[in-house]
Amino acid sequence: MSTFARGPVEMGEKLQEQKSANRGWLIDGSLALRLLLGAGVLLGLLLVGLGISTQTVFAATNPLHTETTQPTPTVIPQGKVIDHVVVVGHNAIVNGQVTDTVLVIDGDLLLGAHSNTDLVIDLGGSIRTEPGAQTHAVYAVSMTSQFRNSLLVGGVLLLILWGAWVAFSVVLVTLPIGGVFIFRPWLEVPLGQLRQSVHRSGWIGLLLSLVFLAIMTLLSVTLVALPVAVVFAVLYLVFGIMGWTAVSLWMGKLILRHRPQAQSQSRWQEALIGAAVAMMLTNIPVVGWLLFIMLWCIGVGAVTQWLMRLNQRPASHPM
Known part of the structure; x- marks a missing residue:
């Protein structure tokens, strides 16, 4: 092959290699894009699930939606059965049944007349019990300055x-x-x-x-x-x-x-x-x-x- 004919042939080979390399990048890019889309879909489903479960919990434990200056208390309504209740930073009202533990930190707790609880713990607040409330064990720790x-x-x-x-x-x-x-x-x-x-x-x-x-x-x-x-x-x-x-x-x-x-x-x-x-x-x-x-x-x-x-x-x- 002459010198003049070799130049176009080499240029054609280089163009072919560049096209195959671009095709590889496109394949890799599409694969990475698919992985990112899949991860995004999974993350979205996870966030939606967490949002639904969180709303369900708050709807069950916090049915009051009044806008007040004081934090809305967490309420367990009468007839509701829950295993565990953990409240941090505000008050809680229990009128239903809690089969295991009620833990309130830095808040007051009210046990209604129709409440039925097993273990009640209040750290940094007070516990009030209405006549007729049933509970097995109650522990309250007052976070006063002397206690701290x-x-x-x-x-x-x-x-x-x-x-x-x-x-x-x-x-x-x-x-x-x-x-x-x-x-x-x-x-x-x-x-x-x-x-x-x-x-x-x-x-x-x-x-x-x-x-x-x-x-x-x-x-x-x-x-x-x-x-x-x-x-x-x-x-x-x-x-x-x-x-x-x-x-x-x-x-x-x-x-x-x-x-x-x-x-x-x-x-x-x-x-x-x-x-x-x-x-x-x-x-x-x-x-x-x-x-x-x-x-x-x-x-x-x-x-x-x-x-x-x-x-x-x-x-x-x-x-």
Whole structure:
């Protein structure tokens, strides 16, 4: 083919490719248009359905259409049976039957003489009951300034307690990790005591804790002996931290003893695992504090037995 004939042929091929590309765009565009139209139809049907259901609910619960400055109350007419009624921001009048719950927030509630309700709750308003009204349970909370202040103070205290408990849980986990490095030379004997008898360590720790508590209480009565009470408290706290470290190590070893890589675990990892398990146990509702006191006393008892052995060594080798 000559050079002069090739030009028209290439132009024809380009025009054909452009037409096919335009046809593809038209097909894609028509498909997208169909999808958009379908989505619009579905959305319209959904909005119409919501509008019909909303009008039905308001027609049933709010048949009064008078234009007044006050919000129109929601009315359940006599002979009407409804499962749930929730009214927010205005009053409600119940003359029919509500089989489950009537909840009114920031509004007053009137139970007519022919009303029959199960559970009635009013928050921030008042409840009036006409003679002949039937109800099973009525709860009303007055949102006065005093109640709001009490609710705010209670919420702040609850938030503070929750934050303190989270901080306490973090301390329970991090203390044994530092205790492994600080008390490393003296942890073998308490660990041996825990392996021999946990019950004995627990009873010794409980008795010693009661003795320390009694001594610190007696010393803190007078200002002169208050520094001595602080010294006893610090001493007992050191015993407790060392004992908690020993208990965390002991629990970590118990958990990892059947695993193949248990021998390769370092002590701080064993203490971390044991402390995490102990922290989870102490977070159990109701019994968490009892479990913490029990584990704490076991650790204090193990450290006490170690100190008793240290005091007995010079006596067993007289000069």
